[in-house]
Amino acid sequence: MAKRKAAFYWMTIPALLLFFVFHTFPALQGVFYSFTNWNGFAKTYEFVGFKNYYYLFQDDNVGNAYWFTFKFAILVTIVINVLSLLIAMGLNASIKARNFFRGVYFLPNILSVLIVGYIFNYLFSNVFTVWGENLGWDWLSTNLLGSQTMAWIGVVFVAVWQGIALNTILYLSGLQTIPTQLYEASGLDGANKWQEFWKITFPLIAPFFTINMVLAMKNALMVFDLIVALTNGGPGRATQSISHLIYTGGFEGGEFAYQSANSVIYFIVIAVISIVQIRYLQRRETDM
Amino acid sequence: MKSRKRTNWVAMILIALGTVFILFPLYMAVTIALKNQNDMLNSIFGLPTNLRFENFAKAIEMTNFFQALGNSAIVTISTVVLTILSNSLVAYAVARNMGKSKFFKGLYFYFISAMFIPFPIIMLPIVKLTASFGMTNLFGLIILHTVYGLAFNVFIYVGYIRSIPIDLEEAATVDGTGTFGTFVRIIFPLMAPINATVGILICLSTYNDFLLPLVIISDQSQYTLPLVQYVFQGQFNTEFNLAFASYLLAMLPMVVIYLFAQKWIINGVTQGAVK
Amino acid sequence: MAKWSRLLGATCLLGVLLTLTACASGESADGKVHIEFFQNKPEAKDSFDRLIAKFNEENPDIVVTQTNPPDAETVLMTRVVKEDVPDVIGMGATDTYSVLGQSEIFADLTGESVLDGINPRYMTMLTDLTGEDAITGIPYAANADGIMYNRTIFEEQNLEVPKTWDELMDTAQKLQDAGITPFYLTYKDDWTTNLLFNALAPNIAGIDFFLQRRDDQVTFEDPVMREIAEKALAVLPYGTNDNFGRTYADGNRAFANGEAAMYIQGTWAIPEIRKANADIDLGFFATPTGDDAESNNLVSGVDTLLAVAESTEHREESLKFIDFLLADENISQYIQEQTAFSAVEGIDQEDPALTELQPYFESGRLVDFADHYIPAAVQLNSLVQEFLQRGDVDAFLKRLDSEWTKVANRRS
Numbered sequence: 001m002a003k004r005k006a007a008f009y010w011m012t013i014p015a016l017l018l019f020f021v022f023h024t025f026p027a028l029q030g031v032f033y034s035f036t037n038w039n040g041f042a043k044t045y046e047f048v049g050f051k052n053y054y055y056l057f058q059d060d061n062v063g064n065a066y067w068f069t070f071k072f073a074i075l076v077t078i079v080i081n082v083l084s085l086l087i088a089m090g091l092n093a094s095i096k097a098r099n100f101f102r103g104v105y106f107l108p109n110i111l112s113v114l115i116v117g118y119i120f121n122y123l124f125s126n127v128f129t130v131w132g133e134n135l136g137w138d139w140l141s142t143n144l145l146g147s148q149t150m151a152w153i154g155v156v157f158v159a160v161w162q163g164i165a166l167n168t169i170l171y172l173s174g175l176q177t178i179p180t181q182l183y184e185a186s187g188l189d190g191a192n193k194w195q196e197f198w199k200i201t202f203p204l205i206a207p208f209f210t211i212n213m214v215l216a217m218k219n220a221l222m223v224f225d226l227i228v229a230l231t232n233g234g235p236g237r238a239t240q241s242i243s244h245l246i247y248t249g250g251f252e253g254g255e256f257a258y259q260s261a262n263s264v265i266y267f268i269v270i271a272v273i274s275i276v277q278i279r280y281l282q283r284r285e286t287d288m
Numbered sequence: 289m290k291s292r293k294r295t296n297w298v299a300m301i302l303i304a305l306g307t308v309f310i311l312f313p314l315y316m317a318v319t320i321a322l323k324n325q326n327d328m329l330n331s332i333f334g335l336p337t338n339l340r341f342e343n344f345a346k347a348i349e350m351t352n353f354f355q356a357l358g359n360s361a362i363v364t365i366s367t368v369v370l371t372i373l374s375n376s377l378v379a380y381a382v383a384r385n386m387g388k389s390k391f392f393k394g395l396y397f398y399f400i401s402a403m404f405i406p407f408p409i410i411m412l413p414i415v416k417l418t419a420s421f422g423m424t425n426l427f428g429l430i431i432l433h434t435v436y437g438l439a440f441n442v443f444i445y446v447g448y449i450r451s452i453p454i455d456l457e458e459a460a461t462v463d464g465t466g467t468f469g470t471f472v473r474i475i476f477p478l479m480a481p482i483n484a485t486v487g488i489l490i491c492l493s494t495y496n497d498f499l500l501p502l503v504i505i506s507d508q509s510q511y512t513l514p515l516v517q518y519v520f521q522g523q524f525n526t527e528f529n530l531a532f533a534s535y536l537l538a539m540l541p542m543v544v545i546y547l548f549a550q551k552w553i554i555n556g557v558t559q560g561a562v563k
Numbered sequence: 564m565a566k567w568s569r570l571l572g573a574t575c576l577l578g579v580l581l582t583l584t585a586c587a588s589g590e591s592a593d594g595k596v597h598i599e600f601f602q603n604k605p606e607a608k609d610s611f612d613r614l615i616a617k618f619n620e621e622n623p624d625i626v627v628t629q630t631n632p633p634d635a636e637t638v639l640m641t642r643v644v645k646e647d648v649p650d651v652i653g654m655g656a657t658d659t660y661s662v663l664g665q666s667e668i669f670a671d672l673t674g675e676s677v678l679d680g681i682n683p684r685y686m687t688m689l690t691d692l693t694g695e696d697a698i699t700g701i702p703y704a705a706n707a708d709g710i711m712y713n714r715t716i717f718e719e720q721n722l723e724v725p726k727t728w729d730e731l732m733d734t735a736q737k738l739q740d741a742g743i744t745p746f747y748l749t750y751k752d753d754w755t756t757n758l759l760f761n762a763l764a765p766n767i768a769g770i771d772f773f774l775q776r777r778d779d780q781v782t783f784e785d786p787v788m789r790e791i792a793e794k795a796l797a798v799l800p801y802g803t804n805d806n807f808g809r810t811y812a813d814g815n816r817a818f819a820n821g822e823a824a825m826y827i828q829g830t831w832a833i834p835e836i837r838k839a840n841a842d843i844d845l846g847f848f849a850t851p852t853g854d855d856a857e858s859n860n861l862v863s864g865v866d867t868l869l870a871v872a873e874s875t876e877h878r879e880e881s882l883k884f885i886d887f888l889l890a891d892e893n894i895s896q897y898i899q900e901q902t903a904f905s906a907v908e909g910i911d912q913e914d915p916a917l918t919e920l921q922p923y924f925e926s927g928r929l930v931d932f933a934d935h936y937i938p939a940a941v942q943l944n945s946l947v948q949e950f951l952q953r954g955d956v957d958a959f960l961k962r963l964d965s966e967w968t969k970v971a972n973r974r975s
Contacts, residue, residue, distance in 0.1 A: 007467030011381035012395060015374060015438060019399070022435045026413035027405050033413075037974070040412055041643040042666045055973050087306060093299035103550045104307045107314075110542050110553075112496035112514050115535045118521070119317050122528065125751070125808055127316060143808020146751045148952045161313070166557070173558040222406070225498065234753050235807055236949025237942075246408040251637045253940035254662050256412060258973055263409035270404040412644055419645030503641045508630055519605075519633045527838075528812075 033260045040256035052261035062262060064237055065245040066269075072152060072241065073220035076159045080216045081209070084164040088171035089201075102172065109165035117229025120158045121145065124230075145231050151239050155230055159220065167212045174208035175201070214277050221270060242266050321532035343533040351534055355509060356516045357541065360495060363426055363512060367433040367494045368487050375438055375486065376479055379445030380471055384454070386446070396446065403439040407499065415503050424506045432504065433494050441486050448482040449475070484556035495542060513538045596880045598627045601642070602653030603635030604867065606834060610900045611653075618887050625880050627651075643668055648872035650881045653703065656865035656931075658939035660700065661692045669699035669870040670878065677701060677886050685865055685906045688931050699870055701885060702906035704898055706866035707847070707920055708762050708932065711818065711826040711833075714844040716743060720824075724848045724919060726856035728794065735801040738824050747823035748802035749814035750951060753944040757934060758827050759798065760947050762850035762862045763791045764933035773936040776967065783963045792956045794852070798827070799951065807952055819843055831866065833902040833916060848919045860930040861923035866903055940970045 034052055038045035056062055091102055108116065125143045132140025144154040182200055202209075224243040227233055233240035233248065240248075246266070250259030321343055347353065382399075385392035418428045452475065460470045476483075498514035505511060511519065517538050521531070546553060602611060608631045615627045630649060632638040636659045642648055648668060654660055663669065672678065678686070678701065685702035693699065710731075712724070720741055725731040735745035749755045764772075768787040775781045799806060803823070811832075818826040819839035826832075827850075836843060849861040869888065871881045887893060889907055898905050904912050904924065911921075923929060937943050946966065950959035 004461070004467050008381040008385055008392075011377050011467075011471075012392070015378045015435075016395065018431075018435050019402070019438055022414065022417070022432060023402055023405070023410065023439075026410035026417060027402075029413040030409035039662060039666075041640055041663065041668070052973070055969065059969060087303070090299045090303040090306070093296040094294065095300040095303060096295055099551065101303050101307060102554065103546075104310055106550075106554055106557075107543075107546070108310060109557075110492055110546050111539055112498075112517075114496070114498055114514055115517060115539060116313075118517070118531070118535060119313055122320075122532075123313060123316060125810065125813060129805065129808065142805040143751060146805065146807035146809070148807075148949065161310070169554055169558055218403075224407075232753070234945060234948055235751070235952055236753075236945050238949075243406060243408060246406060247411075248942075249940065250408060250412075251640060252659075253938075253942065254659065255940050255970075255973065260409055263406045266406050267404060267409070270406075271401060274401075274404050412641070415641045415644050419647060424645060424647070502632075502634070502638070506642070506645070506647060508632065515633075521633070 030260045031264055033257050034264050035261075036257050038257045039254045040251065045257070048257075052258045053265075055258070056261050056265065061237060061240075061245065061249075065240050065242045068152065068239060069221060069223070069241045072156060072159070072223065073217055075156055076163060076220040077213060077216040079156070079160050080163040080167055081212055083160065084167035084212070085171050087164065087168045088175055091168070091172050092175040102169070105168050106165045108162045109169075111162070113162065113225040114229050116162055117158065117226050120154075120161075121230050124154055146235060148235050148238050151231055151235060155223075155226065155239050158230060159223065159226060163216060163219065167216060170208055170212055170215075171205060174205035178204050210277075210280060217277075218274070221273075317532050317536060320529060321536050323529055343529045344537065347530050347534040347537060350530070351516045351520050351537075353516075353534075353537055356511055356513045359426060359510055360513045360541075363429050363433070363501075364491055364495045366430045367437075368491050370430065370434045371437050371441065371490045372483050372487055374434060375441040376445055376476065376483060377471065378438065379442045380449055380475055382442060383446040383449035384457075396442065399439045399442045403443070411499075411503055418504055424504055426505070426510050429501055429504055429512075432500060433490070433497070437486075437490050437493075441490070444486065445479075445482060448479065452478055481556070481559045484552070485559050488553050488556045492542070595623075596625045596877050598625060598651060598877055598880055598884055599630055599649040600627050600651045600653065600884070601630045601632075601635075601639065601649035602867070603631070603639075603655065604653075604831075605631060605633075606831060607867070607897075607901055610897055614888060614893055614897065617893070618884060621887075622883070625883070627884055639663075646874070648874050650872055650875040650877055651884055652870045652872065653867050654870070656689055656692055656700070656702075656868055656935055658935065658937075660689075660868065660870075661694075661935075664693035664697075664699045664870075665695060667873060670873045670875070671697040671699060672701065672871065672882075673698045675882060677882055677889060680889075680907050680909070682906050682908050684927065684929065688865055688935075689868060691931075692935055700865075700868035701870070701889075702865045703867045703869050703888065703894070704865075704901065704903035705863050705906055706903055707830045707849070707917075707923075708758055708862040708864070709827075709829075709847055709849045709920070711828050711836075711845055711847050711916075713818070713821055713824050714846050716821065716824045717846075722824075724846070725851050726859075727851050727854050729854070731851050732797065735798070735825070739801055744803055744823040745801035746798055746825050746827060747809070747814050747818050748798070748806040748827070749809045749811050750807045750948060751809055751813075752811045753948040755811055755814070755827070756948040756951055757944050758829065759795050759850065760791065760943075761932045761934055762827075763794055763852050765862055765930040766850075766852040766860055767791050767794075768933075770931060770933065770936060773933060777936075777971075783960045783967070784957075788960055788963075789956060792950065792959055795947070795951065796954060796956070799954075807948075815839060818845075830902050830904075830917065833914075834900070845916050846919055847917055849923060860928045861920060862932055863904065863923075863929045864932040864935060865906070938967070938970050938974070940973075941966045 033045075035047055035049060036045045037048050037051075087105060091098060091105070095101070124145045129141055129143055132138070132142070139150065145151050178201065183196065222243060223241045224247065227239060227241050227244045231239045233244050242262070246259045246263050249262070250256045253259075322341070382392050382396050386396050387393075414432070415424075418424050418432070421428070423431065456474050456478075457470050460474055465473065496514060498512075498518055501512045501515045502518070505515070517534060520534060600611070600615065602608075608629070611629055611631075615629055618627055619625070635654070636657070639649075639652065639654070640659075643663065643666075652669070673696075678698065681702055685705060686698065689700045689702060690696065690698065716722075716738075717724075720738065720743070722734055722737065723730075725734045738745040767790055768785075772781060772785075772787065776783070803809065809817070814826060814828070815832055815835045816839050817823060819836045821840075821843070830847065833845070833847075836845065849859060852859055869885050871878060871885070875881055888897070891907070891910060894905050894907050895910055897903070898910065898912055899914070902912070902914050902917065912924075934943050941963075943963075946959070946963060950956075950962075953959075
């Protein structure tokens with residue numbers, strides 16, 4: 001039995017060491033630098049204590065990035081889940097060529113976020129504007145991504161376009177686990193479609209709902225590539241996400257230590273949200 | 289169970305309309321890539337008057353496409369193979385011991401919490417580290433992708449392994465098979481569905497990643513496909529047709545694989561997340 | 564079991580593959596000196612490739628290779644962190660250069676013979692920027708920031724090149740009345756919003772103003788800054804209907820096709836515009852910023868400077884390569900291809916598009932970009948972009964001050 005136990009340690013320790021060296025150790029270094037004034041490449045740096053953190057809480061650019069990121073994440077999560085649930089129900093209805101349609105809806109998931117962003121960037125400036133003009137819609141006749149007040153809608157749109165792929169497929173597989181007899185039984189009771197959905201469908205796919213919320217939320221909170229390809233955080237800082245602020249401020253702005261402090265706070269915020277979600281998931285696991 | 293229902297035409301039409309929403313941007317990308325500058329000025333939407341495959345030829349030449357494709361293929365394939373072999377082993381040990389050992393339970397949460405560390409914080413330190421190990425090349429990239437995948441993969445593997453009954457292994461242990469042997473002969477074959485899931489997800493994320501190669505790779509001849517798109521974004525400038533031809537080329541290998549293995553890929557992805 | 568052994572085989576194969584790639588990235592031992600030339604301008608890649616080919620042919624014992632990555636300043640920083648600084652670096656005179664120069668990344672070239680014949684004005688620009696006595700960068704090519712115009716349209720409308728700010732506004736009004744777009748503004752790319760600011764600020768406030776701001780002797784809520792901000796706003800009504808939706812790439816294409824009469828840009832955009840329309844007859848004039856044409860200066864900065872790594876093992880060969888790039892015929896070739904200006908004295912830019920700028924160069928009426936004196940962390944580009952869209956001068960100036968103060972506090 002001891003030998004068996006030793007084998008388990010052998011299985012994990014090399015990976016643990018590698019993970020520590022290439023992930024945890026650099027992260028700890030990042031935390032360490034957040035207490036210095038290192039600019040990223042100078043040969044010397046000094047300790048500044050909590051100064052970076054002190055200035056962080058006074059920096060409205062940081063507040064702005066948090067506001068955008070959360071607004072974006074919550075909205076994207078809701079829209080993606082509503083749309084993908086609708087699409088999944090459509091795909092689950094008795095339709096022809098279901099596999100073909102399923103394949104099409106999943107397609108965006110295999111494409112690079114960066115390239116998808118570049119394509120939409122072009123569409124927003126050269127195609128959607130023409131539609132806007134022809135339709136006489138003022139809000140669309142100029143590039144949505146160039147507007148201080150509307151650019152975030154454009155970013156949400158593209159995130160939704162790509163994000164519904166995975167969630168649709170997951171909801172569909174959830175719906176397929178529901179036996180059709182359940183619906184037949186409720187049909188006899190005279191339940192209408194709306195009641196049917198809330199009484200039967202939704203409770204049965206609730207686990208999928210949790211997973212989809214977590215996945216969509218996590219991706220949206222980390223949004224980076226999409227911002228780079230669509231707006232680069234602009235106009236002004238209207239669409240600057242937290243990751244984008246850390247990257248541009250830390251590297252282009254030469255304030256590595258300061259943005260490391262920002263990352264540490266960001267990690268704490270995300271960790272708190274995730275712990276709550278994982279607890280929820282685990283409870284679900286034991287329920288099943 | 290017989291379900292010989294009639295086709296629900298309302299749902300069918302709505303679903304078909306929805307696919308237009310998905311396919312339209314891709315249709316635009318293809319037509320733009322095939323047009324010349326004049327076609328573009330006349331009508332953005334119309335089909336090209338004469339197909340300009342030269343755009344693709346020129347994009348291939350400009351971006352040194354085949355070299356980048358080779359680099360992407362080496363990194364993606366190696367990462368997938370290494371990930372499946374190594375991460376499943378780690379997850380097995382964790383899954384079978386986390387109930388009774390604090391060490392493994394701690395390990396599980398350690399890996400999971402690492403999922404939420406923002407990448408920029410480790411970016412500069414990791415650059416320094418890989419440089420001191422002489423790993424600023426494709427090899428380093430493969431190792432980093434494999435190691436970073438551990439966090440998420442352990443999470444999905446563990447869920448799956450816990451659903452495999454432990455009796456099988458106990459029988460094997462009684463037969464005198466070692467722990468490694470048990471894993472190789474009994475567990476690993478049973479993990480085929482979840483290996484497919486992890487393989488597909490890692491394949492997609494590695495192939496499409498661009499930030500890590502951007503900072504890790506020093507030698508321009510080792511650039512991967514997305515990185516090359518990023519490089520040439522500046523150089524294409526006014527030539528949208530070339531840019532789009534290049535985007536399509538970069539997406540093509542994955543799309544072709546998807547066309548042939550669509551059902552398998554979708555099932556694979558669902559399998560993992562559901563567990 | 565069969566499956567497992569196949570996997571094992573694949574792993575072995577992979578091991579071999581990895582070793583191969585690891586070897587391929589090592590140094591080849593051909594007895595030659597290898598020099599890496601790292602430069603940040605994608606537009607200039609081909610020009611440098613041609614010059615490098617020539618150099619390699621003339622010097623069989625040296626092999627120069629060019630690296631031209633995207634997001635070059637970030638990549639250069641990662642190279643510094645890797646302690647793998649390229650031997651020769653070509654970059655703009657930016658805040659990043661200044662910080663790297665102060666961090667002793669570049670070799671001190673004071674007294675080297677390669678500096679002979681370089682225009683002292685540009686040398687001073689670089690030492691002012693780093694604030695150090697050591698010469699760590701050799702000016703190579705200079706650019707100009709001003710206004711491009713379509714000569715054909717100007718002739719058709721009987722318009723003269725404007726000499727004062729009022730004339731500029733007047734010209735714009737006449738063009739608009741004739742149904743022609745006066746300015747093609749490309750303000751979706753935040754760095755282009757800064758071009759007009761960069762032309763106005765050194766003339767109206769002066770570079771000294773920004774140096775004084777460093778020492779807290781002035782604030783941005785000063786009448787001269789207000790004038791700059793108001794003038795930057797004044798061109799917006801003369802743009803397209805989508806000033807904030809168009810990008811640099813859109814602008815180059817549209818201006819090349821005659822969709823607008825004027826284009827606020829730098830000389831570096833000319834090759835791109837000609838790529839889109841080789842026949843365009845374009846001219847370039849210095850932004851008229853005030854009432855007195857005689858006292859107006861052209862904004863011209865160091866577009867490319869050459870630096871040698873402090874850590875290079877091949878300092879002599881690196882200097883030889885730089886010396887080659889600075890040789891009369893080579894620098895002429897470069898500035899013709901890139902429509903840039905030579906930092907070596909006695910080499911003129913004869914491109915017909917740039918004739919209006921010659922007098923400025925001859926009489927030395929040149930001034931540097933304002934944003935070279937503003938810390939990069941202030942993110943001036945996005946501040947100006949936001950201001951132009953909101954149009955609130957007071958809020959902008961206040962914000963400029965508060966951002967500057969924040970950055971200064973964090974850096975102290």
